[in-house]
Amino acid sequence: MMPQIDCACSQKVHLPSPATNYPVTIWHLFWMGLICSALVIGWLPRIGRTEGGGRIRGVIQREGKGFAEQRIMLIRFGPNQDVQRFPGQTDAEGRFLFENLETGPAFTYFIGIRYKEQLHRSDPVILQSSEEPAEVVLEVSEQPAQEAKGNDAPPQLRITNHLMVIVGRGTHLEVREIVKIVNTGTTPYIDRAGHGGATGISLHLPLPQGHYNLDQVQGLNTEYVHVDLSGLSYLAPLPPGEHQIIYTYNLPWHDSLATILVERTLGTSMLDVLVEDEHLNATSDLPFGGRVSIDPHVFAHFRGMNLEAHSRSWLQLTPRQASASLLHVGAYGLIMAIMLLGVLIPLHDVWHGQARVEHRETDVLQHTQRSEVKGAGRSLLQSIARLDDEYANGRVEDDTYQQRRQSYKEQLCKLIEEMQKSEARQKVIETRGRAV
Numbered sequence: 001m002m003p004q005i006d007c008a009c010s011q012k013v014h015l016p017s018p019a020t021n022y023p024v025t026i027w028h029l030f031w032m033g034l035i036c037s038a039l040v041i042g043w044l045p046r047i048g049r050t051e052g053g054g055r056i057r058g059v060i061q062r063e064g065k066g067f068a069e070q071r072i073m074l075i076r077f078g079p080n081q082d083v084q085r086f087p088g089q090t091d092a093e094g095r096f097l098f099e100n101l102e103t104g105p106a107f108t109y110f111i112g113i114r115y116k117e118q119l120h121r122s123d124p125v126i127l128q129s130s131e132e133p134a135e136v137v138l139e140v141s142e143q144p145a146q147e148a149k150g151n152d153a154p155p156q157l158r159i160t161n162h163l164m165v166i167v168g169r170g171t172h173l174e175v176r177e178i179v180k181i182v183n184t185g186t187t188p189y190i191d192r193a194g195h196g197g198a199t200g201i202s203l204h205l206p207l208p209q210g211h212y213n214l215d216q217v218q219g220l221n222t223e224y225v226h227v228d229l230s231g232l233s234y235l236a237p238l239p240p241g242e243h244q245i246i247y248t249y250n251l252p253w254h255d256s257l258a259t260i261l262v263e264r265t266l267g268t269s270m271l272d273v274l275v276e277d278e279h280l281n282a283t284s285d286l287p288f289g290g291r292v293s294i295d296p297h298v299f300a301h302f303r304g305m306n307l308e309a310h311s312r313s314w315l316q317l318t319p320r321q322a323s324a325s326l327l328h329v330g331a332y333g334l335i336m337a338i339m340l341l342g343v344l345i346p347l348h349d350v351w352h353g354q355a356r357v358e359h360r361e362t363d364v365l366q367h368t369q370r371s372e373v374k375g376a377g378r379s380l381l382q383s384i385a386r387l388d389d390e391y392a393n394g395r396v397e398d399d400t401y402q403q404r405r406q407s408y409k410e411q412l413c414k415l416i417e418e419m420q421k422s423e424a425r426q427k428v429i430e431t432r433g434r435a436v
Helices: 021-046 145-149 321-392 397-434
Strands: 005-006 013-014 053-060 071-078 082-089 095-101 108-115 119-120 134-140 157-168 172-183 203-206 227-229 231-234 241-252 258-263 268-278 280-284 288-294 295-306 312-319
Touching: 013 231, 013 295, 053 108, 071 095, 071 280, 082 172, 108 134, 134 280, 172 203, 172 258, 241 258, 268 280, 268 312, 280 295, 295 312
Parallel strands: 053 134, 157 268
Antiparallel strands: 005 013, 053 095, 071 082, 071 108, 108 119, 157 172, 172 241, 203 231, 227 231, 258 312, 268 295, 280 312, 288 295
16 A cells, blocks of 8 residues: 655645566566577577487398497588597397487488498488488498409509589589599500490499589590490590590589589599588598688688599588578677667666656655645734734734734745745646656
8 A cells, every 4th residue: 555645734645656667577578588689599500400319220231131249430520520420339130220419411420330451331321300210221241352362463544633623603513523544554444344234445434413514525535435324434445644534514503412422433542622612511521631722712622542442432512601690690789789778778767767756756745835835824814814803802002913914924925935936846847757
């Protein structure tokens, strides 16, 4: 219940309660907005991937049977060439399971096992946001003794240097390859077994899946160059010596994840991969060699050395988004705006509330003063009336009557002046209150 004051004029005046609820509510809204903005900054960059919900399961086989109790390794490639390894082991049936893995296009996984001094690795796995685990089957096999014995002799064909340059072109990737091949023999080379069982093929260079618009191949007699979905083949004997082969093609690109498998049919002394760095983020199982500048582009450089024949490397590309930084700038700007509003609005409301309280208190004080002045005025008028009655009845002498009556009149004039000044001050306060 609100306090009351009994005034001399027998009128009860209610004092207003302090207006504190409204500023407190604004502060609550301020802190809620600040927390929500922090959550927006923390979670928006994570949209599109779910952490900790992915699974990979599978089996390691040798000669078609489960390879039991073998140590394996899960290799994870993440953003900015981040590589992590998680050890594991197959069970009695050669099966394995990895859980609580990060999902989304920013992460690529491989299952690896080292057997007979050779590293065997699965195809790349990208986990999607689903409850079903990814399935992997990895076959390891021993090299036949005759094949191993035959491979003791150095191969007649070898790639001494292989360069791949990848540039983003908006709707597609443009890839240019420069391959230096050496025929170490003294006679033209022809593969009697042939690639894929075909005879009369001296050279086969695999191309990534989905390639198109392959231009004219330089360095080979184009009459004998054959191109299909798997790559390009040379259908004539390859003369002794060094040959430089140059060709360019396109790969589809839809502003999303792209995985390029670089397969090899020949041993390669050096493989260099340059990925244009302005529009593309690149990760690879090849070691990262830094960044190089070739006008007008800057490239991320990956290099592999002494790569075996019939092996492969991989490259993962994602678009480099500038909107992430803009998102952070916008979110931080939102936080600053909320903070400024959160500081200014409560201060304004506190000041405004205090002004209203002071205004109301001033109203009460002025009302009390007016009541007191009116009461004193009535008392003076009553005193003048009694003095007139006493003078009329002859109970007060003439000199005394005139002096007292003049004194009452002067006091009454002072009260009237004070009341007029009080009313003028009240009008000024009301005018200021309306302005606030």
